[in-house]
Amino acid sequence: MDSTFSTNKYGYQLYTLTVFDEQQSGVPVAWVVMSRNTSQDIQVWLESLMLRCFRTRPDWRVNAFMVDDAMAEIIALR
Secondary structure (H helix, E strand, O other), X not given: OEEOOOOOOOOOEEEEEEEEOOOOOEEEEEEEEEOOOOHHHHHHXXXXXXXXXXXXXXXXXXXXXXXXXXXXXXXXXX
């Protein structure tokens, strides 16, 4: 998961979630634009993504998560 930072005049963040396929190639699968960069907002987005995944594949589980050194992302994942 990664986000843009100060790339537009409105200060919005664009978050991208990338997963690895069977060939270990990165595939972007989800995006969200947020006006705030808080762990609570990120957590709401991630929880809705997880619920969607579980409805589609009840056996699906997160194996690992990789982020840069963004504390809001780290807190949201805990």
